[in-house]
Amino acid sequence: MSIDNAQIQAALAQIIDPHMGEDLISTKSIRYSAIEKGCVTVDVVLGYPAQSQFEALHTRITHALAALPGVESVDITISQQITAHAVQHGIKLLPNVKNIIAVASGKGGVGKSTTAVNLALALAAEGASVGLLDADIYGPSQPMMLGLEGKPESKDGKSMEPLERYGIQVNSIGFLVDTDTPMVWRGPMVTSAFDQLLKQTNWRELDYLIVDMPPGTGDIQLTLAQRVPVTGAVIVTTPQDIALLDAKRGLKMFEKVGIPILGIVENMSTHICTHCGHAEPIFGAGGAAQMCAQYGVELVGSLPLDISIRERTDAGCPTVVAQPQGHNAGIYREIARKVGIAVARKARDMRSKFPDIVVQNT
Numbered sequence: 001m002s003i004d005n006a007q008i009q010a011a012l013a014q015i016i017d018p019h020m021g022e023d024l025i026s027t028k029s030i031r032y033s034a035i036e037k038g039c040v041t042v043d044v045v046l047g048y049p050a051q052s053q054f055e056a057l058h059t060r061i062t063h064a065l066a067a068l069p070g071v072e073s074v075d076i077t078i079s080q081q082i083t084a085h086a087v088q089h090g091i092k093l094l095p096n097v098k099n100i101i102a103v104a105s106g107k108g109g110v111g112k113s114t115t116a117v118n119l120a121l122a123l124a125a126e127g128a129s130v131g132l133l134d135a136d137i138y139g140p141s142q143p144m145m146l147g148l149e150g151k152p153e154s155k156d157g158k159s160m161e162p163l164e165r166y167g168i169q170v171n172s173i174g175f176l177v178d179t180d181t182p183m184v185w186r187g188p189m190v191t192s193a194f195d196q197l198l199k200q201t202n203w204r205e206l207d208y209l210i211v212d213m214p215p216g217t218g219d220i221q222l223t224l225a226q227r228v229p230v231t232g233a234v235i236v237t238t239p240q241d242i243a244l245l246d247a248k249r250g251l252k253m254f255e256k257v258g259i260p261i262l263g264i265v266e267n268m269s270t271h272i273c274t275h276c277g278h279a280e281p282i283f284g285a286g287g288a289a290q291m292c293a294q295y296g297v298e299l300v301g302s303l304p305l306d307i308s309i310r311e312r313t314d315a316g317c318p319t320v321v322a323q324p325q326g327h328n329a330g331i332y333r334e335i336a337r338k339v340g341i342a343v344a345r346k347a348r349d350m351r352s353k354f355p356d357i358v359v360q361n362t
């Protein structure tokens with residue numbers, strides 16, 4: 001009994017990508033499929049970082065196709081290709097950077113930098129090429145969180161080479177601005193230092209550049225948001241009403257400048273007692289989920305208030321690299337996957353909704 005390509009396509013249309021919630025044909029993940037003398041060849045290309053999922057997907061496709069009558073052998077290749085970005089109209093794109101993700105918070109101290117660095121490392125752990133730009137003028141903390149010292153080198157006296165740590169490229173406003181200078185003086189220097197960081201860093205072929213934004217929703221944040229060709233923003237909040245209120249302001253600020261929200265991260269959602277392991281929602285519960293429902297955005301993950309998260313970041317070795325098999329690293333990886341998928345989806349949606357949007361095809 002012989003089999004044709006239409007039957008192969010029909011079988012592939014039954015395989016659901018569990019992370020996208022759509023089948024492999026609808027997600028346009030099948031780049032090539034052919035059959036010759038009972039031998040099936042299929043090339044699958046995922047649009048988000050998912051290296052750790054390749055094996056499971058390979059097994060599922062192989063089983064599904066091998067079960068078809070007339071199939072003698074199956075040859076499946078799985079890879080990933082991060083989609084190029086769509087950004088706010090009128091902003092110049094950065095060379096060598098496919099997607100920029102702003103990590104922001106309405107309020108300071110909610111764990112924005114901790115989330116940004118772990119998100120960057122989790123995306124890299126799934127095989128993406130990632131950069132981290134620390135634009136938090138109030139307290140650039142990425143050098144400490146990554147245990148990085150020194151200044152970026154300049155080969156031509158104008159541009160900077162990003163530093164590297166744990167497989168990601170890093171540049172920080174802390175390297176350019178004297179953080180001991182009072183904020184009132186630093187303010188005017190900020191936008192030019194930020195421009196320098198953004199445009200004069202020689203990023204090398206990034207799938208994602210994660211920008212750790214300064215906390216708040218004032219003029220500085222708005223200016224920065226308007227200068228960066230952002231694919232989307234991730235907003236970090238804690239569960240208290242006051243933090244949620246500020247997070248909503250942040251959300252509106254991004255909407256105002258046409259930047260889509262890729263997701264909300266609820267940090268310090270429950271306190272885990274180091275003695276008995278009891279989980280207590282000391283800052284309240286359910287607020288972030290309610291906010292997400294109200295604004296139609298996704299709650300991409302909730303991290304507990306866990307002493308090990310603070311200890312690892314303070315020691316310059318964030319959770320995702322310090323305890324890759326731990327529960328919290330798993331949550332960060334899940335957040336990274338959801339953000340990666342949201343980027344792929346938003347780029348697709350924006351291109352169809354706003355045909356005049358700037359799209360970089362790389």
Ligand SMILES: Nc1ncnc2c1ncn2[C@@H]1O[C@H](COP(=O)(O)OP(=O)(O)OP(=O)(O)O)[C@@H](O)[C@H]1O
Nearest residue numbers: 108109110111112113114215268304305306309310
């Ligand atoms: N889930 C968590 N559990 C325990 N400690 C945490 C958690 N998230 C962040 N922290 C700690 O809280 C402190 C503040 O975190 P972080 O610097 O990431 O916040 P931020 O929002 O970026 O602050 P800033 O407003 O200063 O930029 C840090 O010491 C960090 O290690």
